[in-house]
Amino acid sequence: xxxxxxxxxxLVAALIxxxxxxxxPDTDPDAMLAKYGGEDAKFTVTPDGLRIHYRDEGNPDGTPxxxxxxxxxxxxxxxxxxxQLGGEFRIITYDQPGHGLSSxxxxxxxxxxxxxxxVDAVAQATGVEHFVLGGNSMGGWVSWRYALAHPSxxxxxxLLDAAGAPLREGEEPPPLNIGFKxxxxxxxxxxxxxxMPRSLIEKxxxxxxxxxxIVDDAYIDRYWELLRLPSNRDAAPHLFVTDREAPFADRLxxxxxxxxxxxxxxxxxxxxxxxxxxxxxxSNTETYIYENVGHLPMEEAPERTANDIRRFLExxxxxxxxxxxxxxxx
Numbered sequence: 598x599x600x601x602x603x604x605x606x607x608l609v610a611a612l613i614x615x616x617x618x619x620x621x622p623d624t625d626p627d628a629m630l631a632k633y634g635g636e637d638a639k640f641t642v643t644p645d646g647l648r649i650h651y652r653d654e655g656n657p658d659g660t661p662x663x664x665x666x667x668x669x670x671x672x673x674x675x676x677x678x679x680x681q682l683g684g685e686f687r688i689i690t691y692d693q694p695g696h697g698l699s700s701x702x703x704x705x706x707x708x709x710x711x712x713x714x715x716v717d718a719v720a721q722a723t724g725v726e727h728f729v730l731g732g733n734s735m736g737g738w739v740s741w742r743y744a745l746a747h748p749s750x751x752x753x754x755x756l757l758d759a760a761g762a763p764l765r766e767g768e769e770p771p772p773l774n775i776g777f778k779x780x781x782x783x784x785x786x787x788x789x790x791x792x793m794p795r796s797l798i799e800k801x802x803x804x805x806x807x808x809x810x811i812v813d814d815a816y817i818d819r820y821w822e823l824l825r826l827p828s829n830r831d832a833a834p835h836l837f838v839t840d841r842e843a844p845f846a847d848r849l850x851x852x853x854x855x856x857x858x859x860x861x862x863x864x865x866x867x868x869x870x871x872x873x874x875x876x877x878x879x880s881n882t883e884t885y886i887y888e889n890v891g892h893l894p895m896e897e898a899p900e901r902t903a904n905d906i907r908r909f910l911e912x913x914x915x916x917x918x919x920x921x922x923x924x925x926x927x
Contacts, residue, residue, distance in 0.1 A: 621793040624825045633673065633823065634698050641722035643714055650698035651691035651719050655683030660752075660910060661725045663689045663716065667734025667760075667892075668836065669776065671697030671823055674733065677899030682907060689728075691719045693736065695832025697823055702832065707839040709742040716743050720750070729910065731755025731857075733895060734867065741875075742845060744852050753913060754856040754879075755906060758864050758892050762871040762878075763846050772865055776801035780837040790830055795821050807863035807891035808898070849878035856882045857909040859902060861890035883909055 630638060634650060642648045652672060662682070666674040672690035679688040692699035694715055695707065702711055716739065720728065727750045732740035737759020744751040764770065775797060779785030798821045802812055823829060856879045860872040869886055876882045885905050890897045 620791050621825060623827045623830065624822045626826060626828075629822060629826055630698055633671070633819065638698065639722070641718050643718045646700070646703045647694055647714060647718065648700040649691050649694070649715050649718050649722075651689065651722065652679075653687070653689050653723050654679060655686055655688040657687055659686040661687040661689060661723070661728040662755075662906075662910075663691075663719065663725075663728050663730050664755075665691070665693060665716070665730075665732035665736030665739050666696070667732070667736050667758075669696070669820065669824060669833075670733075671819070673697075673819060674893065675895055678895045678903040678906070681899065681903035685907065686729075686910070687725075689719060689723055689725070691715060693739070695829055695836055697829075698826075701828040702835075705832075705835045707832070707836045709739060709746075709842060709845070712739045713743050713746065726750065727752050729753045729755065731757065731906075732759060733757040734892065735760050737761070738841065741849065741852065744854055745845065745848055748851075748853060751854045753910065754852065754854045755909075756856060756858045756872075756875055757894055757902070758860050758867055759858075759871070759875065760867060761841060761843075761846055762849075762867075762874040763843060764868075765870050765874060768868065768870065771868055774801040774804035774866065777866065780833070786834045786837060789833060793821070793825060798824065805866060805892045806897055807861060807889055811893075811896050846874075846878070849875065850880065852879045853881070855909075855913055857906065858882055858884040859894050859905060860884075860886050861892055861894050861897065862886050862888045863890060864892045866892045 639651050639653065640648055641651065664675045666672055672692050675690045679690065682688055693712060694702045730740045730743060730751045737756045738761040740754060741756065741759060741761060744754050779789055795817065799817045802817060802820060803809055806812065858872050858875050860869045862869050872884055872886060876884045887894055887898050887901060895902045
């Protein structure tokens with residue numbers, strides 16, 4: 598009789614031991630702040646306790662551009678173009694709630710309304726009343742939703758492989774990367790919350806980009822380490838089940854702000870055909886599709902992305918001086 602009960606207890610104990618032995622550990626918040634924030638890290642806190650990490654760099658007298666990264670990423674995604682545009686424009690980037698060095702949402706609200714609180718907080722902290730707003734992937738979705746909600750504040754809109762456009766007639770859903778596939782299921786979210794091998798992160802990144810030359814050890818480590826911050830691990834299950842409110846795409850025609858659309862032709866997370874959908878529904882647009890580029894044009898093709906952004910904004914304000922003198926990329 599004792600043996601009959603002892604064996605299951607041993608098995609349970611072994612499973613518990615294996616769980617803690619194999620679990621990918623959290624990263625230390627202080628160490629991540631030192632590594633990815635540095636001495637110049639800036640933070641702002643909303644009345645409900647949301648703490649947002651941001652950067653305010655470039656030309657302090659230039660047109661302010663607020664740029665928003667995508668799911669599982671961080672403000673470092675815009676470093677390649679911030680350096681190129683900073684001589685002319687004021688570049689403001691931040692970590693979205695549940696990402697990078699920002700805190701998770703106090704009420705687990707990762708809806709458009711919840712995420713837009715961070716835009717308002719950063720705008721208030723930096724003292725900008727109106728601005729150019731742009732984003733990549735989920736950050737693009739937050740950007741165009743903000744343009745709908747606060748049209749008087751958005752002088753121009755930049756959509757970089759932005760989320761939120763419906764599939765076109767006859768299209769099948771995109772294949773996604775392995776990380777996003779796991780996040781679509783409850784058991785996958787459990788695994789990601791507890792087991793996050795570096796090799797899985799590397800594979801997901803390589804499936805996201807077409808220009809794999811940007812993927813080095815430091816690049817992989819940045820994703821892997823920031824995703825393992827306790828607050829980001831807690832936020833992830835809520836982020837991936839948030840309703841993106843698809844019907845709002847029917848209101849894209851209400852956006853009056855001049856809009857620049859940039860897309861990677863080889864994007865396997867959001868098809869380049871979505872660029873056509875945005876261009877059809879928003880009246881005043883310029884669209885560029887980059888060959889041999891995937892989901893992250895600002896990192897995969899930073900010179901061309903910065904060039905097209907600068908020329909787009911310069912076209913809105915012809916008096917802006919051509920301080921970068923970037924060549925036109927055909």
